[in-house]
Amino acid sequence: MNDIYLIKGKNLERTQFDSLKEHNIKNSKIWIDITGQDPKDLESVKSLFGIHPLVIEDMSKKLTRPKIEFFPKYNFIVIYGLIMEGKVRPIELDFLIGENFVISSHASPVKSYEDMKMNPEQIKNLLDKGIDFMLHTLIDREIDNYTPAISSFDSELENLENLAIENPTPELLKKLFEIKRQLLRIRKVAYPEREVISLLAKRDHDFVSDKAVAYFRDIYDHVIRINDQIDNYREIISSILEVHLSVTSNRLNEIMKVLTIITTILMPITAIAGIYGMNFRYMPELEYRYGYFIAVGIMFLISITVLIFIKKKKWI
Secondary structure, eight states: OEEEEEEETTEEEEEOHHHHTTSOGGGSEEEEEEESOOHHHHHHHHHHHTOOHHHHHHHHSSSOOSEEEEOSSEEEEEEEEEEEESEEEEEEEEEEEESSEEEEEESSOOHHHHHHHTOHHHHHHHHHHOHHHHHHHHHHHHHHTHHHHHHHHHHHHHHHHHHHHHOOOHHHHHHHHHHHHHHHHHHHHHHHHHHHHHHHTSTTOTTSOHHHHHHHHHHHHHHHHHHHHHHHHHHHHHHHHHHHHHHHHHHHHHHHHHHHHHHHHHHHHHHHHHHHTSOOSOOGGGGOTTHHHHHHHHHHHHHHHHHHHHHHTTOO
């Protein structure tokens, strides 16, 4: 599916590739949005705008690293947006910007772009201001989505931190590592985007006017904050893991302490019981009338003595 908007004279028109050939595209300002990366649409872009075959090949693939490539008549830009589908998932966004056109391509529909298409007047105003302002809006809208997507982890991490202190469980670890994996996926695309946006924010860019540079610089600042936020969350996760390990270790130590105390108390008792449990025929105490009571009394006294000793040592 493709949507093509062009300004011819003072009017905004919506057309398709077949009818686009009939227009004088050199005298028009054009935005082409391609959803689904249809090979026929990409081939039309190649022939109409003279795009290099390797660029078209990159646009037809997924998981291309964020980058910007400079060509004499256009630039090729790859960045990523985020989609919330239960989990946060990056979506590749490819852009071509030339003197009078900007082309956006993505595998699945992008909500912010679909919202723009519901407002033709906004599209016209952006194209009237310049192709660079149209590109800025397309990138800015998707970069803006990073903050709410990443911030969605905030309350979840806070809850996990409380659980790590109160009741550390294997399920908590599983959830932490899942969030960590999602943040890592986001960071893999957000980190190299800094370089891409910084190149667009420079004054010597062929297809970005001096007026638009400040707007791209604002996006660059936003990308820096996003990366800082991701790093902060990764540190929080590491901190929660340390708390989980510490609490689990302390709990294990408490259990071992109780078991050690019980074992210490039972050891002399077991020794006495073991002695009188030996099957020797001649043992002086076996026929003594009060032998049993004396043995139990000694066991009891030893237990009390051990407990007093442990208490004085402040082991309990």
